Amino acid sequence: MAPIQKECDYLVLGGGSGGLASARRASAMYGAKAIAVEVDRLGGTCVNVGCVPKKITWNAAAIAEMLHKEVKPYGFSIQETGPFDWEGFTTKRENYVKRLNGIYEKNLNNDKVEFLHGLATFQDPHTVRVTLDDKSEVDIKAKKILVAVGGHPNIPSNIQGSELGITSDGFFELRKQPKKVAVVGAGYIAIEMAGMFNALGTETHLFYRHDKFLRTFDPMIQDKIATEYQRQGMHLHANSSQSKVEDLGNGLKKLHYKDSNGEGTLDVDTVLWAIGRSPELEKLNLEITGVKLNDKGHIIVDDYQNTNIDHIYSLGDVCDKGFELTPVAIAAGRRLSDRLFGGKSDAKLAYENIPxxxxxxxxxxxxxxxxxxxxxxxxxxxxxxxxxxxxxxxxxxxxxxxxxxxxxxxxxxxxxxxxxxxxxxxxxxxxxxxxxxxxxxxxxxxxxxxxxxxxxxxxxxxxxxxx
Missing domain, CATH: 3.30.390.30 (FAD/NAD-linked reductase, C-terminal dimerisation domain)
Structure with a gap:
C-alpha cells in the first residue's frame, strides 16, 4: 500500500518537552499547521525516565533520611511496621507518569497539533516517512522541520558483559530494591541515583574515572558532596575502571574493576551505567538531508537553533548546545516558533547564566x-x-x-x-x-x-x- 501523503508548515520530530512546546506555540499562537511525531511515550526523557520520576524518587529518599535520622532528635518516636515498599512505590510512580502522558496528548489536541505515533525517517530534505504502529506509512512534506528527538543513555562497548548492567532508563524499571548496587559515572545522573539508592538503604558503590566527580561544577561542590557521601556511608571508588561484568545467577553480578586501591571484584544485585548519553539519531536517516554533526554525533546549531540546512532546525539533547535540561529545550522551542512563525526575527534563547x-x-x-x-x-x-x-x-x-x-x-x-x-x-x-x-x-x-x-x-x- 502506498504511503498516505500529508503536507504541513511545521514538522516536529520528537515528542519531548522542547519539541512539543515549539509545535504547540506554532499552532496555537501563530496558526501554523503543525505535526508532531514520536515513536515512544509523549513527554520524552524528562517525563518518562528523567526529571519527573527522578524527583519523585528523590522525595522518597529525602523522607527516608528524615525518618531514619532526623525525626528522633526533634522528639518524635516513629516505629516502621515494614520496609520501604519499593514495588508499590514504583507502581504508583508509573501511574503518575502515565497520567502525564495523557495530559501531553490532550494538550496537543487542544492546540490543534496533529500527533502521529510512529518511527520517522527522512526520505529527502523536505520529506519524512512515518511508519505507524499498524505498519502503515505516512509521507509528510514539510516547509520547516524541527529535529528534537533527544538522546539515550550509553552502555560501554569495551567492557565484557556490560549488557548485564542497566542504565538510568532501567533504574525506573526496577521492580525490586537492590540490596547492593554499583553505580558507574561521574555526572549528575550518577550522583543523583547513587544518592537515592544510598538514602533508601541500598549498599551503594560509586565508581568514577578521575579523582573527582561532577567535574563541570565548582570545586567547592565537588569536594563537599564527596565528603558528605562518604559521611553517609557510600563507598566511593575514585580513579576507577571496569573490565568485566559476570552473571553469577540468582540475579547477582560480579563487577571486575581497578581503582585507587588496586584491582578488585564486587558482587552486586545491580550495575548501573551512568556514563553519558548519545543523540537518538540512529534510525532517522538524517544523513540524507546534509545536516552536519559534531565529532560526538550531535547536530550542530547556531544561537538561533539553525542547522546548516535552511529549513531544518534542532534543539534539546540532540543538538550541540550542551544543556541537557528540559526547561532549556522548552524555552528554545518556544523562541524558535516565535521567530519562524511569529515574526520575531531576533527571538532566541540566551544560553548564559542558566541555573x-x-x-x-x-x-x-x-x-x-x-x-x-x-x-x-x-x-x-x-x-x-x-x-x-x-x-x-x-x-x-x-x-x-x-x-x-x-x-x-x-x-x-x-x-x-x-x-x-x-x-x-x-x-x-x-x-x-x-x-x-x-x-x-x-x-x-x-x-x-x-x-x-x-x-x-x-x-x-x-x-x-x-x-
Whole structure:
C-alpha cells in the first residue's frame, strides 16, 4: 500500500518537552499547521525516565533520611511496621507518569497539533516517512522541520558483559530494591541515583574515572558532596575502571574493576551505567538531508537553533548546545516558533547564566561560571570570591555525626563586583536558586545582594550577608 501523503508548515520530530512546546506555540499562537511525531511515550526523557520520576524518587529518599535520622532528635518516636515498599512505590510512580502522558496528548489536541505515533525517517530534505504502529506509512512534506528527538543513555562497548548492567532508563524499571548496587559515572545522573539508592538503604558503590566527580561544577561542590557521601556511608571508588561484568545467577553480578586501591571484584544485585548519553539519531536517516554533526554525533546549531540546512532546525539533547535540561529545550522551542512563525526575527534563547540543580543529598544549585572559569575569563586580579560553610539550623537538634553541611559561594568580577557565578549546597538549594537565578540574569552585583534585607532565620540569608 502506498504511503498516505500529508503536507504541513511545521514538522516536529520528537515528542519531548522542547519539541512539543515549539509545535504547540506554532499552532496555537501563530496558526501554523503543525505535526508532531514520536515513536515512544509523549513527554520524552524528562517525563518518562528523567526529571519527573527522578524527583519523585528523590522525595522518597529525602523522607527516608528524615525518618531514619532526623525525626528522633526533634522528639518524635516513629516505629516502621515494614520496609520501604519499593514495588508499590514504583507502581504508583508509573501511574503518575502515565497520567502525564495523557495530559501531553490532550494538550496537543487542544492546540490543534496533529500527533502521529510512529518511527520517522527522512526520505529527502523536505520529506519524512512515518511508519505507524499498524505498519502503515505516512509521507509528510514539510516547509520547516524541527529535529528534537533527544538522546539515550550509553552502555560501554569495551567492557565484557556490560549488557548485564542497566542504565538510568532501567533504574525506573526496577521492580525490586537492590540490596547492593554499583553505580558507574561521574555526572549528575550518577550522583543523583547513587544518592537515592544510598538514602533508601541500598549498599551503594560509586565508581568514577578521575579523582573527582561532577567535574563541570565548582570545586567547592565537588569536594563537599564527596565528603558528605562518604559521611553517609557510600563507598566511593575514585580513579576507577571496569573490565568485566559476570552473571553469577540468582540475579547477582560480579563487577571486575581497578581503582585507587588496586584491582578488585564486587558482587552486586545491580550495575548501573551512568556514563553519558548519545543523540537518538540512529534510525532517522538524517544523513540524507546534509545536516552536519559534531565529532560526538550531535547536530550542530547556531544561537538561533539553525542547522546548516535552511529549513531544518534542532534543539534539546540532540543538538550541540550542551544543556541537557528540559526547561532549556522548552524555552528554545518556544523562541524558535516565535521567530519562524511569529515574526520575531531576533527571538532566541540566551544560553548564559542558566541555573541548574543536582538532586543529590544534599541538593546542589549552580548558575554562571565556576571559580576556575571566572579566573580564566576575567583574570584572578579581577575576581573576588565570597563563601561560607555552616550547619543549617534544621540540624541544630541532631548529633554532630548526623549534621549535613551547607556551603555557599558567590563569585564576582570587576570593580562593580558583578555576580558571575553562584554555587550553593544544602537543604532547599533548588528552591533558593530559582530566585537568585533571576537576580543574576538581570546583572546583579554584590552590592545588590547586600542591599536585600535578610529573611531570618533561614539558610539563604547567608547569601545576602556575606563578607
Amino acid at each position: 541548574s540543580v543536582v538532586f543529590a543529598h544534599p541538593e546542589v544549585g549552580s548558575t554562571g561560571l565556576t571559580e576556575p572559569e571566572a579566573r580564566e575569563k576575567y583574570g584572578s586580579d579581577n575576581i573576588k570570591v565570597y563563601q561560607t560553610s555552616f550547619i543549617d539550623m534544621y540540624y541544630s537538634m541532631m548529633e554532630q555525626e548526623d549534621k549535613s553541611p551547607t556551603a555557599y559561594k558567590v563569585i564576582c568580577a570587576g570593580k562593580e563586583e558583578k555576580v558571575v557565578g553562584l554555587h550553593i549546597l544544602g537543604r532547599s538549594s533548588a528552591e533558593i536558586l530559582q530566585g537568585f537565578g533571576v537576580a543574576i540574569k538581570m546583572g546583579a552585583t554584590k552590592a545588590d545582594f547586600d542591599r536585600c534585607v535578610a529573611i531570618h532565620p533561614t539558610a539563604a540569608e547567608e547569601l545576602v550577608t556575606l563578607k
